[in-house]
Amino acid sequence: MKIPIIICGFGNVGRAFGSLLAQKALLLKEQYDLEVNVRAVVDIRGAAVAGDAPIPMEKLVEFCSNGGQVQDFAILGRPGLTSEQVADMVPASVWVEITPTNINHGEPGLGNIRTALYHGLHVITANKGPLVLRFKELMEIANARNVRIFYSAATAAALPTLDVGIVCLAGTHLISAEGILNGTSNYILTRMQEDDVPYAEALSEAQKLGIAEPDPSYDVEGWDTANKLVLIANGLFGAGVSLNDVTVQGIREITPVDIQKARENGKVIRLIGKIQRDEEQVIVRVAPLALDRNHPMASVSGSEKGITYSTDIMDRVTVTGGKSSPLGAAAAMMKDLINLAAQRRECS
């Protein structure tokens, strides 16, 4: 089966995705009978549009990694071509949206995803913004057009939070989810607890290692966790919540005294994103919590992530691990693409 796709956004994650498609072409063909055919790559400046043959991804990635722009790529480059124009002129069945996340207005991803859906394309996205801001609207458009939106890469990348909920726990009633969804905060907390390093020092160490951003507030104040939680709560719990509905508390104010006190009680502090059904309501909250040592999230340490679902008929199911790098996000998108294709193949 050939799947023609359009890639929108070609930064670190976009290029990792492009490389991965090239690297895995043989496996995709042999194991899944799948030929992913990149018909266009578009970013804010312009596009590269395939001729008869698909875009040679290895070459495009190399070109862009050496400072080239997509729009200047050999004879395929089309300076100034917009994503809307690409959606109009390039026949494809999947739109892969990998533009940077903006949590305030969601652009340019929000407009791009709307356009793709209106053109009848399935969407695979790593961009949290549009779905956090407009989950209901986008799902309604997708349903009306009979296409689907996959967003594994936006909900903890290679940690399979959504798949586990949708596929592995199908038929259960989800009572709650408790997750460590931000590797940066977890790294800092782990260092503070295991090695008695104070917050500021652990943070600066994480920054040196590239685990924390120069401005770490999005991670350490709990917003990254909150965004992922909104997607999981809406996608799995049908919660219909927005970021405003989430109570968010970060880890900045955790002191060595807190750490010591937790330790004396045999507990360990983790930044937990929690979704809890409470009669008709779904409560979503991010806060540092002192967990018993036998809580499944207590052993998730360093920059690892994890999530525990409590269900009615399958008891508690926990999943941990999964790479958090651009490669992990790219792998999550490729997985979404394979699963999308598998569902389509059942029909042929």
Added chain:
Amino acid sequence: MKIPIIICGFGNVGRAFGSLLAQKALLLKEQYDLEVNVRAVVDIRGAAVAGDAPIPMEKLVEFCSNGGQVQDFAILGRPGLTSEQVADMVPASVWVEITPTNINHGEPGLGNIRTALYHGLHVITANKGPLVLRFKELMEIANARNVRIFYSAATAAALPTLDVGIVCLAGTHLISAEGILNGTSNYILTRMQEDDVPYAEALSEAQKLGIAEPDPSYDVEGWDTANKLVLIANGLFGAGVSLNDVTVQGIREITPVDIQKARENGKVIRLIGKIQRDEEQVIVRVAPLALDRNHPMASVSGSEKGITYSTDIMDRVTVTGGKSSPLGAAAAMMKDLINLAAQRRECS
């Protein structure tokens, strides 16, 4: 979407499955647009076959739980009707095989599954025997008939070992899997290590709690783990192995000295089922191993189970938990049914 099914085998797990379908009918309808329509229930003695209306599962479960036989159920009972006759005369699209596992010859499950596949029915099974003995043959029949075999319930019930490999890790190259797949052994080992209880005492305690069988050899000698491993190795690693290819060592000979020695080295002993790619070969082995305390399987304690997959592009992904009771197995089969229906719905 209406799915007509036939249930074959109506012991503890079969009745749990029947009850679950009744209990979840509303959720199945509302959340998955799915009406599971039980057209026949058949066991070794005879069958109950639906008239115009589906078989009322709550009533049949109650009848059988009070000592009644399926074949004697009200006006629907058909004494002496065989599973083959049921397959011939009852139109359905899914065959749910829940007869007891026999690891030597696979019957009656093996014959039943063959019959179902030849009749063009999808198969969902909790019975390990047929697939452990005849994996390749059954998959080939299924492929030729364009139907599928789902066997979540045969590979650790509500712990989603297969789904995680097939769906969540799609596109990765699986390097290895290391799992605790038998709750009985893990319970005994945990008691031995955490509370310094000797093997015999821990075993007899597990028997009193109903965690271990009166004859515990299948569990404690590693055969249950080996059977599940064969299914996972064949299903996910394309290993083409049989039980004869598995090196199996159980936990009977673990002594307090072994426990003490592991503890001194900061390790913990677990009965690990391991699948490892070694160039072109896939090595499958069951043995008690001393794990570092930060190994993801080290924190799986008591009768819990878990599995860790190592991959090329997603790093390590671990899943733990999931109920091990008849309800857990029933929930796993219902999950398979929902996922099967979801794929069919994509096509409509």
